[in-house]
Amino acid sequence: MWTLVGRGWGCARTLARWATGAALGPAPTFGAAPESWPTCRVYSSAEFKEKLDMSRFPVENIRNFSIVAHVDHGKSTLADRLLELTGTIDKTKNNKQVLDKLQVERERGITVKAQTASLFYNCEGKQYLLNLIDTPGHVDFSYEVSRSLSACQGVLLVVDANEGIQAQTVANFFLAFEAQLSVIPVINKIDLKNADPERVENQIEKVFDIPSDECIKISAKLGTNVESVLQAVIERIPPPKVHRKNPLRALVFDSTFDQYRGVIANVALFDGVVSKGDKIVSAHTQKTYEVNEVGVLNPNEQPTHKFVTVHRDSSLALGAGWRLGFLGLLHMEVFNQRLEQEYNASVILTTPTVPYKAVLSSSKLIKEYREKEITIINPAQFPDKSKVTEYLEPVVLGTIITPDEYTGKIMMLCEARRAVQKNMIFIDQNRVMLKYLFPLNEIVVDFYDSLKSLSSGYASFDYEDAGYQTAELVKMDILLNGNTVEELVTVVHKDKAHSIGKAICERLKDSLPRQLFEIAIQAAIGSKIIARETVKAYRKNVLAKCYGGDITRKMKLLKRQAEGKKKLRKIGNVEVPKDAFIKVLKTRSSK
Template identity: 65%
Template sequence: MSALLVREAGVFRHFSGFKVFRRKVHGSGLIRFVFRHRWMKVLPFWSGCRRMSSRSNKEAVDLSVFPVERIRNFCIIAHIDHGKSTLADRLLEITGAISAADKNRQVLDQLQVERERGITVKAQTASLFYSHQGAPHLLNLIDTPGHVDFSYEVSRSISACQGVLLIVDANQGIQAQTVANFYLAFEAQLAIVPVINKIDLKNADPERVEAQIEKVFDIPRDECIRISAKLGTNVDKVLEAVVERIPPPAVQPDSPLRALVFDSNFDHYRGVLANVALFGGSMKKGDRIMSAHLMKTYEVQELGILRPHETPASKLFAGQVGYVIAGMKDVKEAQIGDTLFHQDRPVEPLPGFKPAKPMVFAGMFPMDQSEYSGLRSAIERLTLNDSSVAVQKDSSLALGAGWRLGFLGLLHMEVFNQRLEQEFNASVIVTAPTVPYKALLSSPKLIKEHGGEELTIVNPAQFPDRSVISQYQEPIVIGTILAPDLYTGKIMALCLNRRGVQKNMVYIDDQRVMMKYLFPLNEIVVDFYDLLKSMSSGYASFDYENAGYQAADLIKMDILLNGRPVEELTTIVHKERAYSSGKAMCERLRDSIPRQMFEIAVQAAIGSKVIARETIKAYKKNVLAKCYGGDITRKMKLLKRQAEGKKKMRRIGNVDVPKDAFISVLKRKDK
């Protein structure tokens, strides 16, 4: 038979010999079909096509075989680089969720920025099938970030769990984020299973780490599990401890459906993919569900579990964690903390989550105003995946229309910017970061205008004048520093230089000390962590938590280029640091701004008073190079004309501040 019948979009077509054609598949990309002598080869040009075809061929998983008493929901928490993702790989491998070919590939770190930086940025969910004492169990694992800037991801993940694996490096011991994550789990009343990782290292000292855990967390050392996630040593004991020590979810299967949306992602072709934890009832394909936040009705199009890729299921039951696709096309429809329920059986919404408090604000503007609408769509979709980012519109005379974004820290801001560039091909300008200040108004007119005596300032350009303010307030944090006692003197000097007030100092063993300081947030948000790591040879760790506001003597400092204020570089500083900060910023701008054909004056000013100045010299051209001898008046005319030209250029010339200068100018070197 020399001809071939191929079914395309429900229509049988006849092909003979050698032919090539291209077609769209479900809107997901191009596939090229090559026919040669009755053989057909399919070459995917878009990875989404392969995923969609494989997903459609999978049979739905039956989750009814897992009663509530055989379900365990847990997450992995630890300090950064203590082996959370590596342990997650081993658990996935042992339970058959991934193959041995994916060994040590950090499978749950799916973002490009995570693989490039070697850190976990976004919490990822995976369901494991595990047989314990002959009974099948469903283990729902959530791998969480370890950096302080992503602690909101940890708090949201904990809400869907009944227990945690607390990972501690056998070489480094307890670190600052270990302490912070422990108290998050302790306050949520979760079962805590301590795991000591990296026992295969040459300098590993698990006995010392067990003593630290017992002293700091009051957990008996015989409850600690010693493992090597990289080699797989004793990882099977971790799975046994999860089943034996972590309780099953306390839910009622016969109650009405109540599903908590604890995370979400956006798919360009299927809309919003919501990660849910069922606290009651069940959900299946075709159900009509309603959102408690918007009171909008949706039809469930697909649901299932993550292993770690999407695996459709016939039905989700109470106590289980999975994903739901219900045709939500707008990013505003999937609110983190929302409750989903059946349309005909309304319920009381779940408490949800405390809103994240942004610690750092920065302006974000498109490189070209013609890209504004595309950047707006990209920011909306990315904030769906990262609900801790606060967004409000902003504008600038120099940069045009943009946004003022609030982040949990400087690393959070850098990762968000990198994800915009990598995932949405968006090029943006990010202004210098600042922290939110408060002002107590004294003017009755302003109090009436703002609806209260308290005014929050996230944009330094809108800093109110002292004449209408009774008091300025700055945010403060309680910082926890863990470091070898060898570096205690240097660290205390650094904290004192950043206006830190020591609150506590405890030795957790004979070599390591834990210090607690009260810091103004503005003093630590930009470069404190880098300096702490540098002066402690990388051994110190740092974590902080919000501690409210305190009164401070604050002033607004403007940066002038040739007498023109640059709104994006306006900062709020403490009065005692005005001169040193202004001088340092001028020096760094002098090194960051390229030289021009005219001289540039860089000044720091408070009101109309200039407190610091640096000069960027102009490029010089020898206009007398071709004047050999001759009348002196000719040379004088050339020099005068050159001086007038440079003066005119200085008056009408524009100075472009490089994109990277907005952050680099704030970093200072402490000696």
Template identity: 70%
Template sequence: MFVRTERTWCLFVRLKRSCRATVLSYLSGQTEKPPTPFPTFLRQYGSEAIKDVVDMSQFPAENIRNFSIIAHVDHGKSTLADRLLEITGTIAKTAQNKQVLDKLQVERERGITVKAQTASLFYNQEGTNYLLNLIDTPGHVDFSYEVSRSLSACQGVLLVVDANEGIQAQTVANFYLAFEAQLSIIPVINKIDLKNADPERVEKQIEKVFDIPQEDCIRISAKLGTNVERILQAVIERIPPPAVSVHDPLKALVFDSTFDHYRGVIANIALFGGEVRKGRKITSAYTKKTYEVNEVGILTPSERPTHKLYAGQVGYLIAGMKEITEAQIGDTLYFHNQPVEPLPGFKSAKSMVFAGMYPIDQSEYGNLKSAIEKLTLNDSSVTVHRDSSLALGAGWRLGFLGLLHMEVFNQRLEQEYNASVILTAPTVPYKAVLSSAKLIKSRRAVQKDLVYIDDHRIMMKYLFPLNEIVVDFYDALKSLSSGYASFDYEDAGYQAADLVKMEILLNGNAVEELITIVHKDKVYKEGKALCERLRDIIPRQLFEIAIQAAVGSKIIARETVKAYRKNVLAKCYGGDITRKMKLLKRQAEGKKKLRKIGNVEVPRDAFITVLKRQPDK
């Protein structure tokens, strides 16, 4: 809040204690008017000393625009966000500005957005100062819950479409999320600088699929900055201001949150009424607990404290919430003793993939428990239930929105909390039935619809069993289509199927973490493939390892990991044949005993690898 440059700070500490207290009171927002007489050093260095303190009262609701950027994966959302930050002067324009809002290490390594990020932009148009609150969202289907939560704080969206790729699966899914939320939609055609770009074709697709006139589309190159300023003008002209009033009681929606080791929970809030500042007491509609506000501010994109936040604005709030369970996504905050009707919140995320997670060492259980709690605060779409395994000990059963979501969660645990875990094979939920109907295609899919978007693009709708698509369908689709096809899915409920439980046995002992539910028509093929992959992954031992796939008491497939061989007769040069026979017999008995008591260890990364299907030949 206070810019502590060497010269300014030295002058500040020389002030009388009473004067310092007055200045800090003003800078922290406890008093709204500057101290009189203003200290000499602040008159001289005022712009430097208080440049981080923004007076948010100069942005009434009619001058506020809240919007998100939504798109399919790799259509240029993050690059567009970088250009908007530069044009508005929020960040300095440098060659290093790449994925500025992607703050997580996993986002930069994978080149994708997995966490929605907020930034407040200040823009002057025709002499009027506007506050533009931007939320950059993920594009992969596994993180669609991030998109739906972000849209709750907005009145409009920028729907970005690649000028070369055109409309793809997640483009359609995100459009309907915004359409159902009754938000204004501004179509943006990006990457017009590409050699094979065809913006006219994409404009026709947008008009046909989304019923948005071609003339409403804005053609840009986010990479080069071409035409990007038109977007800011369109945001002001086409997206309505929030319909709120500062005269109403405080009503703040918690649409995201993070955990800081020193300050506790940092809640991202959108104000639907009233105002909030440091020192006020607020109450959670969910927990009914009361807190005192320690700090409020905006994100630019780093945290920037302010005196107050007003209705229609988006920012952050810190109120001494120390427990993870105190900050619920979708909660409503209001002033103590001034209760309001809670906001609708969010529809709960429906987990599609489940996996067991266990500490490598049970002594690390407490640390891993704390890490999972903090990370699930930041990613509320993950469901957590305590679990235990005879082989792996105490752990948890976690639910994710997809396989990528699971892998990113595991990677964030390792990078952000230095936690190493054992992750079991991913599975999907089932309901057991007594009888079932057959599905007959290779992935048991039933076609529901087929729409020609244009001469080169088709949108097909199928009803799939979830376990047929959740592990490797996306990878196989990209491989078969050379990367051109895209994919999105949503829950369609339970359907009857002829399923069996398949177990994997290592030397006759079932591996609990590799138990899978398989369709009866594919059980032999799946069992054989699993055994073959385990044979290649499990390291050789001093004893032979039998790998078997079983349905009930019936063995349907078997592979063997050969034992290390040792020539016990190497030093026998002639002599009694009976001595050689005794050595061979002793070796066989030793291997038999090792096979009974030896432990077979499956490497940690094997659980996902063994379930990956090989391309059909």
């Protein structure tokens, strides 16, 4: 794994050579003959920066692996210790979340983006290159994990010695298992007072069918037995399989953009050779790019001389924008926070939706759309029921692991979200694993928060795609003084339309600022109004200075006031504040 910089992607010719297993000469020496080296030697970060020679790593001395775990089980802490143990960084008391470089990661104390580092480790007279990817643990960032695993041959599956197996632990294991990667179970936090590593060993053996004697018990915080993890990486994870003589074939598993340097891509090379200045082609877009710079992450960028979908959208109310794919409310909030912190950009978040499908009913429509089954991303484009034979909504298979005392409450929550129970397994004496089939729209916003609240924070949740199923769906419009607000148009299940529409109208009534004219807030399905609220206009007593006098004059003043408000209601614009969209967003999922 390495970093490529420029208006495209590339890798150093030398890196390509040691990824292909070409004969590159003897192992590197650092001031002493190989025979005099100890079994394993630790170098300082400064020494590596001086002596680094990337051209001498044969493929059999390379290991590509990720650290995966449930949130807060100690992935980043283990990564810190591995960086220290291999001399990648100097050992200090301030080494906490070294690979978590984003400000939002530091503030929230979680990893939201996979981070890569190349480690150099000398063991038994051989110098190894260990390419590490530290991945997020929260379910909202599971796509980061799946992308990272595609560039690896093995994983360190970290499990808390106190908490044991959680939902994301199960999900990450099966991601690695389906990718046919080597899995090394690591039981962390054995220094805790309530740690029970033997119980966790039994869980791992029962759930994952991994012998308990293959588990490595460590304390990443104290550094206890962490060196055994490096030994296991070398012994249990195979080197990558590459072919230097074949045409170039590389995988981009991560990328960032620098306004001065262009695209910075992290790639894993599978075949071929490429170097600085080469022209490379994207297999998907067929566009050509030039490689301007190449190097590795150690963990910061170190140059070497040799080696989710976005839809453009716009609206009259908000202007130009994009529809982005998020995996949950936390994912969306972190993305928004990064835009504000890193680009000083102020954005408006609108009501989220999921991609629905519609099966068209007439041959005329099929000819117009050029396909019988269409996908709807924008709810405003949701076709009328008269044009389709059925609607389809995306569903996911969710896994919940919880203490058995919360099972009843959680089952009620799942049923309220239209979930269908598929399985229920007791993984030990106190904990239950539940599997439910959920409509994606029911969990995408705040299901995780509701689950944590019901279980006092002990339950964990993960989900995977399960295709589409038939559903009774309707498009619900939100109107302000008779005008549809496109950003608030949403697709809901028919049985929940009235309650959701009423809740949205109530929230908007509390959020919209009062005007000089009355604002009518309505929820509608087609031409039928299913809910309504009214924001009263500011009152002005036009008769305040009329003491006595002709009653006819007073009537004229009142009539003129009424006509003015009626005119304002026709031409006045209702501004929807940013926080109103957030409140409506949270309203939908709570019903």
